[in-house]
Amino acid sequence: MSDSGTEIQLRGLRDARLAALAAAAKPAWLWSIDGARVIWANAAGAALLGATTSVAALSLEISPADPLRRQVAQLAGRLSPNGAARLERLRGFGGPFGRLATFACSRLVLADGSVGVLLAAAEPLGKPLPLAERLSRLIDGIATPLAAFLADGSLSEANAAARPLIGDAASLEALGLEAVRGDVLRDGRAEMIATPGRCELVRIGSGAEAAIVVLMTPSAAPLPRAPEQSPQTGIAPLPPATDTPAIMTSSSEPPRNVVPFPGAEPKAVPAPILSAMENHAFNELARKLSQRLNADTTAADDDSPAAAASREAEASPPQASATEKAVLDRLPVGVLVYRLDQLLYANRAFLEATGYDSLHALASAGGLDALFVDVEPGSTGNSAGAGTPLALSTTRGGQVPVDARLYSVPWEGETALALIFNPVPTSQPQPAADANENVALRAELAAVKRQAEHTAATKSDILAKISHELRAPLSAIIGFSEVMIDERFGPLGNERYLDYLKDIRASGERVVALINEFVDLSRAETGRLDLVPTDIHLNEMVEQCVALMQPQANRERIIIRTALAPAAMPVRADARSLRQIVLNLIGNSIRLAQPGGQVIVSTAAADLGETALRVRDTGPGLSAQQIAAALEPFRISDQAESDGAGISLSLTKALTEANGARFQIRSTAPGGGAHGGTLVEVLFPAVPRQSAAV
Template sequence: MTGAPNPFETLIARLAAEPDLGLLAEPGKGVLVWDRAGEKLLWASPSAEGLKEAYVDSSGRVRPDFRARDRLKSLAAGLAPVEGMRLERLRLDPARPWLPVACACRLAFLEGGERVLVTAFVGPVPKVPARPRLAESIPHRNEATQSSSGTGSRQDKPATLRFIWQTDAETRFTQVSPGLARAVGAEAGNIVGKTWDELSRTVVEDPHGDVAALFARHETWSGRTVFWTLGQGPRQVPVDWGGMPVFSADRELVGFRGFGLLRMDAIRERAISSQSAERLPDDLIAQSLVHDETLPFRPPEEMPAEEPAPEAETPDEDRWFADLRNQVAEALASTNPPHEPAERPAAAQRPQASSGLSAAERNAFREIARALGARLEEDTLSRKETSGDAAAATASQATVEPDAEKEIPPSPATVPAGGDRILDRLPIGILVHRGESVLFANRFLLELTDYDDVAQIRRDGGLVHLFRGSPALGGSGEEDSALALTTRANENVAVTVRSSTAEWNGEAADLMVIRKAARAEAPAETRDPAQEHRIHELEAILDTATDGVIVLNETGRIISLNRSAEALFGYDERAVAGDAITVLLEPQSHMVALDYLDGLRSSGVASLLNDGREVLGRVRQGGSIPLFMTMGRLGDGPERRFCAVLRDITAFKKAEGELIGAKHAAEEASAQKSDLLAKISHEIRTPLNAILGFAEVMLEERFGSIGNERYKEYLRDVHASGSHVISLVNDLLDLAKIEAGRLELSFTGVALNDLVSSCVTLLQPQAARDRIVMRMSFAPKLPPVVADERSMRQIVLNLVSNAIKFTDAGGQVIVSTAMTDRGEVAFRVRDTGIGMSPEEVEAALEPFRQLATSRKRGGTGLGLPLTKALVEANRGALQISSQPREGTLVEVIFPPTRVLAE
């Protein structure tokens, strides 16, 4: 009876049938299936099963320090397609976690409907780094010993314990949670009063000094793993260490604070340091420093030397390798004095107390030299076999057989000071690194990059900084990679790099053999001086630009910054070279920048619609700045780069905020003014109505005669003045209501011809008294307009009465309506009066502005402003055309949307 089929294998088989995902059908293909959030590894193919421990914890969840974690989340959230595939460069190589690996990504659905993310390695499955064997050779303490150390048994501890800590500006701990002492023991957990340097020398192992460097640079960090000693025993617990600097109000550092996560389920045996390794047996050290295939270990004095082939029969390339092998042998011999008589005094046979290398480093140097010699020998053999010179290959191989006649003299028990000359004398660069941390560089490489020692390389950024001019670190042990090596002076040197593996202090490390490329060795006289001058000139221009300019590679990693970008973010170029551009942006802007870069990488519409993005930059000293970012492609091809131009828009944002604030303040002031006018108008109109009423009663002599005729004249003046004031108050009230948005309008279909005709009839007596000719011209079949009839009547009366008022005797006032070609309805009033200049027209439309001519003819200065406000309230437009002594044309135009169809 067979079990149910594996749902993941069924999914992979279904996807492999698609044309774009045919690579899934290849035998031994590495495939990983993640959950819909990209936070958990659900399944791995048999060839990728060994990678699980490097990516996830025991529960299957992605580790906090996993470099591809954020990118997997983005792919699972929808960046990966549901049809076809997307090629991504993910950091999935456990041996070289900084190295992107090409992967095919696809969102798919299991039979139950659950969405998952499928990633398949396009090339071979990355190798899992070999674990150090030194700790396995040390016997474990029994449970009683562990209990006596104060740590307790592992089963009594929770999987993860959290504690918080705080230090002063000198990294001296001032506060720590009591849970730390309970977990690691009182002696190892009592850290109050100690500095980080003191802890790293006693109970804490910071493998590459990363935390100390972050403390020194006053940066924020998280997910940095250190190892804390449990009690006084040989066991250590991994701690995920995170922290941030604390600044005062004047931006002075006052200390640090953060948290730690004790991963009690991952306790390990403490690795033996170089000092303690010197006290261990030589055989144990040797076995912990070499690969399994090199055992049993043979020290350099037992290694047979090769006999170089005659120079006349060796091609130039093979001669170079042969010379290099000879120099390796000479370098080994120069640091090992010849045999001495067997009857040496006992005191002379003891190790000398010199200041040379430690035993572990000495054996590591020997192993590197021996591995380098073997690698060069393999290269020579492969070249000779390829050219068909089998006999020469056989002869070359015979030079390294154990029965060779020439032997390298054996070394004494110790290596004198300066034993690193074994590799310093080689005419090629030797670089040993673990991850991004550089462990050793020989003298040739230091001189090539203009560094004094390895510590300077680490301070400037390590391996990524050295190769920041290359798109990505690649290549395997079987072939050379053409890369660019960046010197301390930021100059690129073309080199070829061959990678291999070695042991360093009991742990696996990577070995790089670096050689200058042929084009880098060209004589200076062959270079074009004009071209070099042009390059330096362009670099100078770029550094003087006010905008920050950042050059990125294909994966979005920073290659270089100009001076303005360094000043903008507060970072030196060497501090961020090799990091993603998101290190310079606030978290809320990460997806904006990555989506922008993805759009430029594609050849679709997104790469053409390049209108820039607004992002928030993260300043090293703390805080954020608004930026406008524009990206562009620098060429095409596999090594294309991108250029990001960042402009500080802080001043623009500040001005925009001030304008918006001023606008809101003006609107609020206008509303308050309008409200005040409405209240005042209300209060004035009540007593005015009483004055007008009493004046009318007295003029009519309802309660008896007044007697004196002059009193009647005064009463007429009082009544006229009151009527004028109340009309002014009514205009003010209407204007205030309109500005406050409280004018109540009733929109209906208004027959404009009838309304204008009635208003002109009402004003005809006034025109006759002033001897002014009134003429009317109405368009036939004029459609009704949507407006408020009361306010339209007031508009017509105001405009016609103004035309009569400012026209001299014998003049004309023409009132007309019309339908324009655009479907608009227009009401026009033309007069032959005194007219106005354009400046006077502008002043007449402002409230309470009276022209010199209007003062002579009477008026309040509210007629035209009120009329304009009423026209706009009815969704119309008021236009005035006038010239002095030529008359005035006033038009009220209603758009087609306010005209009713017949």
């Protein structure tokens, strides 16, 4: 790379993947793929290499015989090109003498297309540095004016170029930047005009060690006066500090004291920097468009009948195969298959419901735009196992209420979307004989329902009594074992006794946990579970649960990665049961993943307004029989053995459905077999707009 050390460090501050590691106490480096030089380093990583600042680490000369260089070069050939992280045990890099250290390693593609090897330590190495010292070493030596502030807005350090600009200011408030501090900590980045000039604020680090770095561009022009009634903002958000980068948009209200940037010449406006993913997508799109234009140009010059027939066939919507069409046309439900805005197939039930004679007629009328698919007024989202109420426009000028679902399906070798719906039945007058028969049938069904509810309630009461009787002796076992472990009345005399007592206490605690799960599962099945639905931010709940499960993952040598949606993901659920759902899913994935594997927790906006929570592991995966066993109440799957994963899955499924959400689980291996991991997905119904805005 030809950029100077200052430009590289500034690029690292603006890159969300590196900014998340910039203030970390654990060392991190970005090496060239041949291991010959360090492209970027945080303060802890620079200190382990003997450099006083992060910029100084970039000028270090790595000898060809250096074992660090050889390890990086060998590692570059083993890492996945798609950037997936993997755990590696490496020698050196600040680890204890004669021992290996664990690192999360991945290939990182920068915005300019260059590739590096990112090494992030999974454990603290070397002498720990306080946060203030790490921030000082991070910005010192950079020619651009930089100042580092703590999360509370107080000044931590300013480099030599920034000190004349900030003067005696000791906080963001003194510089006129306090108004956007909350936006920066939430969104990752903001820009505004303040006392030092044009300021770009970037969040580095995460959690309790998050900080804010201000990049200052002095401006000799006088600052424009902000109109009191129409303030404007220049906030440009970045993704949150997670392992997987994401593109974010800001929904925050503009602060009152932010003024518009002064006019500048076009050459002064910095060109937008595409991320690696955006750059790859742009290049691929440009390549396909070029091929298509070349093909169109060649075909346009060909006036033969065969070429004309080919162009006519390409212009018409592709049709399904005869077998698929014959099967789908016999279904009583409407099916529409499309890809982007191109209609691929509509079965007979769909055309009859909407009033179109053929798929070509629908395409000629405007395609998807002619359907005007809208959510039914007053709809609050779908319940567990049900679709979403929609209204489809017809050729007769009216609307047909339907209950719809959207699926991703393979179609003619590519992925397409299938809209499948059932018309909502309307009330029709019935003959008297049919009405009497229906009344008798409803009475019989009500009696059966009452009998089933009575049986379930009796089972729940018996289980509650049994659990009450078991808790007392279990509490005594656990309590007395703790007293003996602490040796309050004298030494035990043999260390084996201490190990046995710890096993007794752990077993007792496990039995109590199983009893609690049995009781909760029974209450959920009988509808006696006390739920208090409230509006909850799913991302915040996931972050809290990941923090709670991190120690267990560390003991099992499992990496927990998060890929949270950029925007706030509100769901309506009971807070206690939602927390138990997330903890159970993460705990099961940790048990199913093998040492050195990963657990990926993500949130995203799903189809039809739903919110998806997905937890996936990289373990061997569960077979169809094991999944069925895991979902069956009071039964433990073979894969989980005695860890209770089966009970956790059945309880998690019951809690999910009690909160009006849908529970799905599948193996990610081809054919649903082993060696592919397990994916669990919880789909929450759409939150009404007036509720989500609260």
